[in-house]
Amino acid sequence: MEEMLRMEHISKRFGSFYANKDVNLTVNRGEVLTILGENGAGKSTLMNILIGLYQPTEGKIFFKGKEERIDSPSQAVKLGIGMVHQHFMLVEAMTVFENIILGDKRSKGVFIDREARRREILELSERYGLDVELDKLITEIAVGAQQRVEILKALYHGAELLILDEPSAALTDIEAEGLFAIMHKLVDEGKSIIFISHKMREVLHISDRITILRAGEVVTTVKCSETDGQKLANLMIGRELSSSQYEKKQAGGQPVLKLDGVRYHEQSKHNGLAGITMEVRPGEIVGIAGVDGNGQTQLAQVITGVIAPEKGTLSLKGKQVSVFDPSDFIENNVSHVPEDRNLQGLVGDMSISDNLVLKATGSGRFSKGRGLLLRPKAIRSHALELAGEYDIRCTSVDQDVRSLSGGNQQKVILARELESGPELLVAVHPTRGLDIGATRFVHDQMIEARDKGVGILLISADFDEILEMSDRILVIFEGQIMGEYSGQNPPIQEISLAMTGK
């Protein structure tokens, strides 16, 4: 079989940290090679090296048998390497057409020859079954369509090796099926694909070979036909996963949170709520399952008072809320682990200890005279205490939170939100981007809080997390609740179908 790409002894160092160490891999023409690894295993760094965004510290890259130095993205494009990033690289203010021809170096002339370019694009789109509407703005098309634009863009720029970085993360099952069909077609036409994913089912379904990456190094490469999910998972994690089924509970009592027919920007399928009715009782975890971008963000923001619903009512502890302002919700003991920890949860340029008391500086514990004179000693000892309790790894609590790793930043937020004595905790993607250790820690803390009687609303796009944590599961799709399921032996098939809107 003809070899398309070979990477030899690739290492990439950031400061003293090796993101990749002595990585070897090959990709043949007409095959799908999967790179499997946990978050932080070095997959993205390796791909960024391949597309010329990063320079390897050591190592060689051979493309079609010739040694190449990929020192810029344009070099990668010229060679025929294209990538579809997990976070799409699309310019929202431009049309689909403009995005595809952006950076075009093949056609001659100063001006854009719209007719000729359109013909070329449509030809490609028909050949690979990539339906797109060329004149729509990126903001006007769905996530699945945006992905097709990305693939089409790479093909238009002459890609023979296509890198797909977690392409199905944001797709519904149906859309994912479409994607796999496209991938088959590409491979049949002699293109090669590097597929990055950690969804075992997909990987086994689509790959020819699988290279497993752990802590920046290649563990092994296996043929897809000679392995199974359990083996892969063990290789990926490097130790046996002690399956940690938390005990599921059934809670009674007066609900801490009750939503009745809540609507917000209803016409927007991906960013709106179309009549949500639900409740959370003390001492239970309610999981909201669903593919990203079905109103989860808005749901969390309504429940924490960041935005106000247009219709419907929200009650906290049986009392209907009339003013939607985060401070009122905080006073009612609603805690929030927000979706974007850097943007919404933390003040990056303030210290760990300051972030831990962010909302509490006015309290008697941290200041005299209702905030008229802060007590730095109390703030600092509070921080030291929590840093120990929540295992926040830092050189000093005076360090800026910005300099912490994602997992430790999340622990800072969790510590702050749980220490304020919540009755309701809204946690949105609480373990996104965290490694297994930190994820486990966050989960343990949430379970502990539940057992103390906190009502928890867990919003996550990670289905496994929902299954593991939730006492009750609600499925959200296009701003509506599609069904409610018990967390005890949940019907997985049925739920995943509900997530696609059926």
Place this chain on the structure above:
Amino acid sequence: MNLSAISSIILATVRMCVPVLLIALAELYSERAGMVNIGLEGLAAIGALAGFMLTYTTGSTWVGILAGAAAGILVNMIYAFATVSLCANHTVYGMAINLLAPALASFIYRVAFGNGSSLMQVELMRGIGIPGLKDIPFLGPLLFDQTPMVYLTFALVIFTSVFFNRSKAGLNYKSVGEHPKAAATLGINVTGTKYLSCVICGALAGIGGAYLTTCYSTTYTEGIVSGRGFIALAAVIFGRWTGGGVLLACLFFGLCDALQIRLQVSSLGVPYQFFQMIPYVATVVVLAIAGSKKAGPKANGKPYRKEER
């Protein structure tokens, strides 16, 4: 108001509009590449001085214009280096330019011409009538009997519109201001484009300043730019980051300026300063009406780091 009054107001509007338009176009090119530069006032000041000095020494207004461009570029390279390469805050650094450039200008002026009270004067650029067109009654002298700088500036507006809307290079350029990382993955040189934008911005803002001392006022005085750099910033917002929009915004500000002068000389018994306030107040009012929430290039003012983890 009679016809001649109207025509003189139009004439003044065009004359007043051009320097602001040049400076606003400078900012348009800058912001389209994601570079918010509030140092325009300073760039124009140094351009005005360079334009004046070279016109004074060589006697050629064209040399003056080129000198203005060169001075603007030179000073703006400091901004470019600090913001692009060192990722300094755009606004803060623009302020630094606003402090440095006028100080430099006034220092150079004093060293070159001393503190003498005698005002140095230059001969202004002469208007060139376009044969045939300038003889059109009423409109002819207004639109086709101006200095070449006026024609060039308006031609630049057309060029700008075509560049951003029709050309491949313009599309690539815009993508740098919208989503630099996406641009980089397509092989567009983001850092290079940002530097280029600063060269263009420095040149145009410098020319805008030089226009003041080669086509507008025969002398150089400190504070000759008098807020045009800031009004230009407003014009870019008001013009919604397009060539045509910026032109309209600048014509509006030019009209305010023309009216202001007209009203001043008409002496209605109102202190003349109230009329002088018109352009500034108009800027505030216009912006307040237009609003500026969530507009403009998406990555405007954000630093771009290549190997960011």
Place this chain on the structure above:
Amino acid sequence: MEKLKRSLTGFLVPVLSILLAFVIGAIIMACLGANPFAAMAALFQGAFGTVASVGTTLNRASPLIFTALCACFAYKCGVFNLGGEGQFLIGATAAFCAVHLSGAKGIGGILLALLVGIAAGGLWGMIPGILKITRGLNEMIISIMLNYVATLFMGVIYTSWIRDANTPQTPSVDDTLKLSRVIPGMRFTWALIIALGVGLLLYYFLYWTSPGFKLRAVGLNMTASRFNGFPVNRYILMSFLISGAIAGLGGASDLLGTQFRLINGYGSGYGFDGVAMALIGQLHPIATIIVAIFFAALRVGATSMQVATGVPTSVSDIIQALVIVFSVAGMALTKLPEFEAFRLRVSGKKEKEGK
């Protein structure tokens, strides 16, 4: 340790910037044919050489401290108030009109002037704040436009409405209203004491109170502040109000302390200078005051320098501008990951050598 390291870079960058700016200043002087050492000596002699010159320097610093603190406070809340000059002038103008029209005299008149100055500056400062919150407008442009309006309005007063006979200036304020000197023989007045008091008050507010803490959080991350229940818009408005009030108080006290009348060119450049000083002082009120005094010294000294060596005073403006150019670039540099890696390498080497 961590705190120390941070304040060390925070301290080193401006100091190095000042040194570098002076080196370039010296080169310029040399190019002009002056002996840079003699010129520098004359500069420092002029600023700090005698008790009287120290007094002059401090007096010159007083209005600058006000506008610098004005910029500093707004920036701490994340808004760029470039309108310090306009707020300063409106404060001075309103204070003048108040005492002139009411005829108030003595201590009552002084208090009236100061209070009116605070109110006028604060209200003037609120305009960009209100427009920012309600219309999403860029506060920089608005506050700068208002500077021009304020300057022109002051012009209306001294050329038309309250004109002193033939010269385009107002009459002087009543002698009983003039702020007295604190120490006989030194020119600075109680205006300086007010300025220092305001600085200390800001320091206390920003670093030792809960609202100050929240205001800083709003300045660093508005979204997170909103999610954490802080009334962000109220803080933004408050920061405009207070920073405007500080500048307005500055205008009023400078009027009573040094200027006594409204006149063409008064206050020109104070606003931007204040911004520069706040930035060099890294938005710390106390550091900002020190920087303001330093720049006042530079200006006072520049005059002696010109007399002694013929180097024009505007060299000092260039030095000041260079300090800001260098210090802002320097701060950005120290935040780059490459710099951090370099620092680690250097300190790593040292550790190894130590072993």
